[in-house]
Amino acid sequence: MLLHKPKILFYPPSTRRGERGLGGEGLPLSRKRERGLGGEGRPAPHALLTALMGLALVAACKAAPPEPSPDAPWTGAELALIGSLSPVPALPASPTNRFADSEAAAVLGQRLFFDTRLSANGKVACATCHVPSLAFADGKKLAQGVGTAGLHAPTLLGAPWSPFQFWDGRKDSLWAQALGPLEADVEHGLTRVRVAKLVATHHKAEYEAVFGALPDLSSELRFPDGARPVSSEPQHPDSQRWERMTTDDRIAVNTVVANVGKAIEAYERKLVPGAAPFDRYVAALAAGDASGGGQLSPAARRGLRAFVGKAQCVNCHNGPILTDHEFHNLGLPFEPQSKFDVGRALGASAVVKDEFRCGSVYSEVDPSTCDHLNFLNPAFVDFEGAFKTPTLRNVALTAPYMHDGQFASLSEVIAFYKTLPGKARMGHRELVLELLDASVEADDLIAFLEALTGELPDDRWMHAPTEPPPPHSPIPAAAPTAPTGASSDAPPTP
Numbered sequence: 001m002l003l004h005k006p007k008i009l010f011y012p013p014s015t016r017r018g019e020r021g022l023g024g025e026g027l028p029l030s031r032k033r034e035r036g037l038g039g040e041g042r043p044a045p046h047a048l049l050t051a052l053m054g055l056a057l058v059a060a061c062k063a064a065p066p067e068p069s070p071d072a073p074w075t076g077a078e079l080a081l082i083g084s085l086s087p088v089p090a091l092p093a094s095p096t097n098r099f100a101d102s103e104a105a106a107v108l109g110q111r112l113f114f115d116t117r118l119s120a121n122g123k124v125a126c127a128t129c130h131v132p133s134l135a136f137a138d139g140k141k142l143a144q145g146v147g148t149a150g151l152h153a154p155t156l157l158g159a160p161w162s163p164f165q166f167w168d169g170r171k172d173s174l175w176a177q178a179l180g181p182l183e184a185d186v187e188h189g190l191t192r193v194r195v196a197k198l199v200a201t202h203h204k205a206e207y208e209a210v211f212g213a214l215p216d217l218s219s220e221l222r223f224p225d226g227a228r229p230v231s232s233e234p235q236h237p238d239s240q241r242w243e244r245m246t247t248d249d250r251i252a253v254n255t256v257v258a259n260v261g262k263a264i265e266a267y268e269r270k271l272v273p274g275a276a277p278f279d280r281y282v283a284a285l286a287a288g289d290a291s292g293g294g295q296l297s298p299a300a301r302r303g304l305r306a307f308v309g310k311a312q313c314v315n316c317h318n319g320p321i322l323t324d325h326e327f328h329n330l331g332l333p334f335e336p337q338s339k340f341d342v343g344r345a346l347g348a349s350a351v352v353k354d355e356f357r358c359g360s361v362y363s364e365v366d367p368s369t370c371d372h373l374n375f376l377n378p379a380f381v382d383f384e385g386a387f388k389t390p391t392l393r394n395v396a397l398t399a400p401y402m403h404d405g406q407f408a409s410l411s412e413v414i415a416f417y418k419t420l421p422g423k424a425r426m427g428h429r430e431l432v433l434e435l436l437d438a439s440v441e442a443d444d445l446i447a448f449l450e451a452l453t454g455e456l457p458d459d460r461w462m463h464a465p466t467e468p469p470p471p472h473s474p475i476p477a478a479a480p481t482a483p484t485g486a487s488s489d490a491p492p493t494p
Contacts (some may be wrong), residue, residue, distance in 0.1 A: 002283075005281055012483075018051070024262055030084075031036045031054070045345065046275045046430040048369065049200070051163075059173075070298040070299075070301035070302050071291075071301070073290060074285070078305075078308060078309075079285065080409065081280060081308050083285075083286060084280060084318070084319065085278075085282070085314075085318070085319065085320055086282040086283070087279050087283070087320060088158075088169075088272060088274075088320050088321070088393075089271055092273065094174070095263065095369070096150075096173050096175070096270070096376040097174075097175050097265055097266070098301055098364065099210060099211070099263065099266055100265055100266055100269060101266065102177075102210060102251040102266055104206075104209060104210050105210045105267075105268070106181040106266075106267045107266070107267075108209075108263040108266075109265065109267030110201065110267040110464065110465050111464065112126070112199075112201060112202060112203065112204065112263060112264055112267075113125065113126040113127055113137065113268075113467055114127045114463065114464035115128070115202065115464075115471055116203055117198060118182065118195065118198055119146060119188040119189060120146050120190060121168050121189070121212075123146075124145045124187065124189075126264065127464075128145060129144070129145065129187070130153060130155075130156050132328055132456070132457075132462040132463065134397055134398065135155045135157050135394040135397040135398050135456065135461075136155050136156035136271060136378075136399070137154060137155045138153045139400075140152070140405070141405035141406070142180055142492045143187070143468050144185060144423075145186055145188060145189065146185035146187065146188065146189040147185065147188060147189070148186060148424045149184070150186075151167055151262070151341070151404060151405075152167075152400060152402065152404060153389070154193065154266055154390055154392065154398070154494040155253060155394060155397075155398045156271050157271055157273045157393060158321045158323070158391040159177075159268060160266035160268065160269050161321045161390070162173060162321075162323070162325050162416070163325060163372050164351065164372075166380075167347075167387045167388050167403040168327075168341070168343050168344050168346055168347025168349040168387065168388070168389075169327060169351060170346070170348075170351050170354070171348035171354065171356075171357075172351050172357055172358050172370075172372060172373065173265070173355070173356075173358065174261075174264075174268055174269070175258070175262040175264065175265035175361070176260035176261060176356040178261040178265060178268075179257060179260070179261045179356060182195050182260075183195070183228055189207060191225065191228035191238055191256055192242070192253055192254070193217070193223050193224060193226070193228065193242075194225050194226075196217055197217050197223070197225065198216055199256060199260055199485040201410035202333065207256075207259070208478060210215065210259075215252040215253075215256065217252075217253075222245065222246070222249050222355065223245070223253065224241045224245075225242075226238050226257055227242040227245060227253075229242045229243075230242075230289065230395075234372065239403065240343040244468070245455050249404055251332070254362060254364065258356060258362040269381035270457060270458075270461045271461060272457060273391075273393045273394060274454040274455025274456060274457065276393065276394075276445055276453055276454035276455075277296060277300075277451040277453075278295070278296065278304075278448070278451045278452050279295060279454065280292075280293055280295045281295035281451070281457075286454070287476055292459075294449055297303045297447055299441075299443060299448075300448045300450070300451045301448075302444040302447075302448075303441075303444040303445045303447050303448025303449070303451075304448045305449075306441075306448075307445060307448055309372070310437045310440065311343070312436060313445075316328060316389045316390075317392050317474075321391050321393065322350070322392040322393055322452065323390060324389050325389065325392045326388070326389055327347075327383060327386035327388050327430065328386050328389060328430045328433075329382070329384065329387075329424050329427050329429055329430055330385070330387075330402075330423075330433065331425075331428075331429030331430075331458070332406065332416075333416075333421065334469070335404055335406050341403075341404075342384055342385060343384070343385050343403075344383035344387065345378070345383040345384045346426075347383075347406055348376055348378035348380070348383055351376070351447060352373055352376060352378060357370070357373060358370035358372070358373055381427070382427065382428075383427075385426040386423055386427065387402075388403075392449060393452050393454060394452065394454060395410070395452060396452070397453060402414050410432075410445075410446045411442055414436065414445060414446070416436070417436040418435060418436045424461045426480070432466055434453060438485045439450055446450075
């Protein structure tokens with residue numbers, strides 16, 4: 001999503017004489033004696049010369065400035081801006097997951113990520129929609145699990161840096177995000193109790209090595225397979241079964257499922273974007289090599305110059321992950337086959353009520369520390385129709401584009417920004433979004449975006465583990481005891 005600041009229009013200096021026309025004396029040249037520029041049917045030499053000089057001045061002012069050479073030196077301000085986009089920083093902390101950096105938790109999460117048994121049809125895993133070789137996207141317009149989802153599956157590379165997950169931000173941690181697809185009817189299609197039982201059946205030893213003893217889930221009466229909360233349909237049979245369970249039994253299941261998410265997050269934190277040609281270019285510039293080590297082609301350097309300059313892509317794709325992690329309404333063309341989605345307006349309302357949010361008993365942190373939720377206003381009008389800015393790292397590998405996958409190529413994305421057709425279906429288009437400067441060459445911009453393709457994670461993390469689990473570290477301090485009567489609220493179905 002290439003968003004643009006309002007442009008400062010350049011108006012050429014006045015070419016008027018006598019304030020009213022090129023010929024002076026208060027009359028336009030074309031009306032001098034009603035017959036011609038000079039009277040008596042003959043042009044006046046001095047008036048003609050003045051007119052030609054004026055026209056030349058206008059033409060000079062309107063002519064586009066020459067494009068800078070790709071090898072033109074960067075200004076200090078440009079270097080500072082470019083330097084802010086690289087390198088990929090150290091992983092941020094995950095305050096609601098004390099297992100986030102546990103190696104044993106990461107290996108368990110890796111097993112869970114690739115396990116197709118964690119689905120209603122035994123064929124869908126997390127890796128089905130997040131394919132390692134496609135930068136952990138899937139190359140499809142809409143995600144395909146046990147059914148067809150309503151949104152495009154984004155890459156997971158760079159996800160740990162985002163304070164909100166999903167296109168609408170309805171989850172506020174990677175571990176909470178991992179739980180949503182497991183219960184979504186069109187993704188994994190499981191119930192919450194079924195998730196806990198499958199983990200107990202297939203991953204008991206690894207789970208207990210990290211999180212401690214599993215509860216006894218063998219009683220179908222206490223733990224019915226078809227039980228899950230369905231907040232949008234309290235009369236749903238699954239929801240009714242869930243409500244008939246005791247509070248303690250619901251908490252026991254929730255704890256297991258939360259730990260499943262925390263193990264998957266530990267694995268996903270291993271999926272760090274690797275260095276790209278652009279990162280090596282920036283490092284060379286910082287070392288004093290004005291050529292950037294030859295890492296970028298002339299077209300890519302022109303594209304970079306546009307990216308941080310007149311194209312203003314950097315307005316929203318900034319920082320070393322190349323996203324502002326915010327939500328914007330682009331006024332995308334309406335896709336008849338896409339579901340109606342209000343975007344962040346729904347996501348913001350959902351995340352503040354999510355039972356696995358920061359500050360919940362399963363997050364193990366005090367609610368007062370959750371500023372990103374405490375100061376969130378779900379009723380903010382600009383959330384209508386807004387979706388999260390995706391990272392541009394590895395963007396050449398993650399087509400199609402936008403939250404609904406409606407653009408098949410980067411060329412189509414750039415064509416959209418050059419025309420901005422139609423208007424927002426709901427809310428209003430981002431106020432700072434203007435037409436992409438017509439002088440920006442799409443091929444140059446694409447060449448730069450392709451230079452953001454980096455090394456994929458270490459091969460160890462690119463497939464299901466084959467080795468036995470490594471010796472586990474001592475189990476961290478126990479989590480706080482869940483209060484009696486803890487509420488349940490299922491994540492919304494995507």
